[in-house]
Amino acid sequence: MNSTPALKITTETEPTQPRTGAQALVDSLLAHGADTGFGVPGESYLQVLDALLDVQNRFHLVTCRQEGGAAYMAEAWGKLTGRPGICFVTRGPGATNAAIGVHTALQDSTPMILFVGQIARDATDREAFQEVDYRQMFQPLAKWVAQIDDARRIPEYISHAFHMATSGRPGPVVLALPEDMLDDPCPQPPTAHWRRIAATPSTQAMTELRGRLETAQRPLIIAGGGGWDAPACADLARFAQTWQLPVACAFRHQDLFDNAHPLYAGDVGLGIRPSLAARVRDADLLLAIGPRLGEATTSGYTLLDIPRPKQTLVHVQPGPDELGRVYAADLPILAGMAEFCAAAAALPAAPNLPWADQARAAHAEWITWNTPPTGADPNALPAMDELMGLLRKRLPANAIITNGAGNFSIWVHRYLRWNQFGTQLGPTNGSMGYGVPAAIAAAVQYPERCVLAFSGDGCFLMNGQEMATAVRERARIRVIVVDNGMYGTIRMHQEKRFPGRVSGSALGQPDFAMLARAYGAWGARVEQGHALAGLLDEMLAVDGPALLHLVVDPEIITPTTTIEGMRRAQSAQSA
Ligand SMILES: Cc1ncc(C[n+]2csc(CCOP(=O)(O)OP(=O)(O)O)c2C)c(N)n1
Ligand SMILES: [Mg+2]
Numbered sequence: 001m002n003s004t005p006a007l008k009i010t011t012e013t014e015p016t017q018p019r020t021g022a023q024a025l026v027d028s029l030l031a032h033g034a035d036t037g038f039g040v041p042g043e044s045y046l047q048v049l050d051a052l053l054d055v056q057n058r059f060h061l062v063t064c065r066q067e068g069g070a071a072y073m074a075e076a077w078g079k080l081t082g083r084p085g086i087c088f089v090t091r092g093p094g095a096t097n098a099a100i101g102v103h104t105a106l107q108d109s110t111p112m113i114l115f116v117g118q119i120a121r122d123a124t125d126r127e128a129f130q131e132v133d134y135r136q137m138f139q140p141l142a143k144w145v146a147q148i149d150d151a152r153r154i155p156e157y158i159s160h161a162f163h164m165a166t167s168g169r170p171g172p173v174v175l176a177l178p179e180d181m182l183d184d185p186c187p188q189p190p191t192a193h194w195r196r197i198a199a200t201p202s203t204q205a206m207t208e209l210r211g212r213l214e215t216a217q218r219p220l221i222i223a224g225g226g227g228w229d230a231p232a233c234a235d236l237a238r239f240a241q242t243w244q245l246p247v248a249c250a251f252r253h254q255d256l257f258d259n260a261h262p263l264y265a266g267d268v269g270l271g272i273r274p275s276l277a278a279r280v281r282d283a284d285l286l287l288a289i290g291p292r293l294g295e296a297t298t299s300g301y302t303l304l305d306i307p308r309p310k311q312t313l314v315h316v317q318p319g320p321d322e323l324g325r326v327y328a329a330d331l332p333i334l335a336g337m338a339e340f341c342a343a344a345a346a347l348p349a350a351p352n353l354p355w356a357d358q359a360r361a362a363h364a365e366w367i368t369w370n371t372p373p374t375g376a377d378p379n380a381l382p383a384m385d386e387l388m389g390l391l392r393k394r395l396p397a398n399a400i401i402t403n404g405a406g407n408f409s410i411w412v413h414r415y416l417r418w419n420q421f422g423t424q425l426g427p428t429n430g431s432m433g434y435g436v437p438a439a440i441a442a443a444v445q446y447p448e449r450c451v452l453a454f455s456g457d458g459c460f461l462m463n464g465q466e467m468a469t470a471v472r473e474r475a476r477i478r479v480i481v482v483d484n485g486m487y488g489t490i491r492m493h494q495e496k497r498f499p500g501r502v503s504g505s506a507l508g509q510p511d512f513a514m515l516a517r518a519y520g521a522w523g524a525r526v527e528q529g530h531a532l533a534g535l536l537d538e539m540l541a542v543d544g545p546a547l548l549h550l551v552v553d554p555e556i557i558t559p560t561t562t563i564e565g566m567r568r569a570q571s572a573q574s575a
Contacts, residue, residue, distance in 0.1 A: 021151035022047030024186035028158035031190035038062045038073040042090020044117025047182040067094050069437040069466040071101020076438035084111040084165040092130030102141045105172035107429035109226025111165035112172040120180040134176040143171030151184035162194035169319030170226045198336025205333045214350040216285040224250025224291030227318045228337045233421040235341035242349045246359035250291035252426035255418040265362035273369045286311040372415040378530035381553045388415035399450040402438035405430045406456035407489045408482035433462025443475035457483040470545040471520040479547040481512045484554040499570040516547035525549040
């Protein structure tokens with residue numbers, strides 16, 4: 001008999017505690033590929049912060065100074081990567097501060113997930129400390145809002161959140177996390193990594209599009225909206241090239257098409273080039289690939305008639321909601337940007353393309369429009385025109401340019417150039433304070449790239465506190481604060497409607513360079529044109545966060561208008 005003792009097989013493993021809700025939440029985030037998040041802590045979600053400590057080499061949590069900044073960073077990160085930007089905030093006050101980023105993500109069609117710490121479930125409806133019903137609060141601001149009341153369902157909710165944020169028309173999701181739920185056990189494992197869900201255009205739709213292109217005389221593409229990536233942009237370029245189609249980009253989407261391409265026609269945004277507005281109006285076939293065709297892209301709903309445009313409208317949207325909403329398109333196409341552009345790039349061109357000369361003319365008009373004037377007085381205050389001219393020579397093609405809202409951004413949009421996807425971060429909802437946080441998100445994601453934020457003096461102080469975050473993160477952001485001592489945009493509108501009556505739009509002029517230095521960043525102030533080039537070069541060479549405070553002439557309210565000029569025009573009109 002073999003006396004060898006039977007091999008003892010044991011099923012015993014290390015005794016393990018079931019994962020807590022907070023740990024399961026973090027497991028799920030990692031399973032879905034999240035590696036970066038932005039937030040401001042709160043006692044309502046301490047367990048999540050604790051669970052993040054255990055995975056700090058796999059998940060980088062950027063601690064911010066205000067939830068508005070954190071939410072903007074998450075939004076910008078989502079815009080840049082196409083993956084949901086992750087943001088953590090506390091209940092009540094944290095959530096209300098973060099709302100600006102959620103609104104931006106909604107209007108900009110950006111994938112984002114905002115986690116909000118919530119009061120314990122057994123205190124619900126008592127108006128407990130900082131209690132808010134987030135389903136009600138965020139209902140009109142987010143694509144989807146939910147509260148996870150059962151820890152065992154965390155993997156399900158997180159999977160749903162990633163898919164909701166990225167599928168169809170991307171957008172923000174808000175998930176509330178009752179603090180006691182985060183302690184409950186969650187034995188369920190995470191689901192598999194999210195998959196992008198996008199519609200493919202039907203063969204029938206593409207055949208109809210080809211037929212319409214074949215008979216067109218003055219076609220024009222307007223590219224915009226969310227859900228783009230670099231391959232989609234490459235296919236758009238192939239499609240345009242094959243068909244020699246002029247391509248315009250929607251407001252703050254100037255990076256969807258190489259601006260140096262001879263088919264680039266300019267941007268259809270606020271303050272559109274008049275000759276481009278005329279081309280949009282006179283087009284017989286408008287192919288809107290992605291943009292919602294909102295106010296900013298239609299010059300306040302004036303370029304296209306509602307509900308039935310004169311132009312034949314082919315409207316491509318990643319989600320169904322915008323199709324037939326404002327404009328009755330002749331050919332509505334539900335498709336992801338990548339899916340549509342791949343199908344369009346495969347469409348063989350018609351033998352006759354009568355519009356090729358128009359496309360060349362549109363590009364020539366744009367080049368003239370895009371060239372900043374030179375010859376500013378070097379002894380006067382530094383000029384934005386001059387700054388744009390300098391930046392065009394200095395910025396690398398892959399520089400990421402961010403901005404908030406204000407008249408300073410008119411120069412940026414008009415005189416800079418974008419050559420590749422993922423180099424422009426601007427809020428199409430016109431939200432101030434976006435430039436600095438967006439730049440931090442970009443620099444965290446791409447530490448090796450040049451990231452430049454433009455802020456007005458008003459815009460900067462809405463989230464300037466995040467300079468402290470930039471310093472702590474060693475984010476190599478460059479910030480240009482364009483200081484005209486006022487909320488210039490509002491002043492401009494005041495001069496139009498109530499000439500000479502300045503109310504609520506004047507500001508003081510803090511020393512922004514000193515403020516930057518107080519945070520530990522590099523800071524310099526430019527007050528004369530001749531100092532601009534040197535200090536700009538110094539700033540661009542700084543290995544860390546840097547800020548250039550540009551004191552500009554408040555009279556020069558746009559690239560082509562002065563306040564005095566506006567007043568003269570007003571009095572001539574009323575005479
Ligand atoms: C969060 C937010 N608040 C208010 C506004 C309204 N608004 C639009 S532009 C603007 C003024 C911007 O001032 P500044 O940043 O100094 O730029 P400027 O127009 O002077 O160049 C204001 C108040 C807004 N768009 N967003
Ligand atoms: Mg200003």
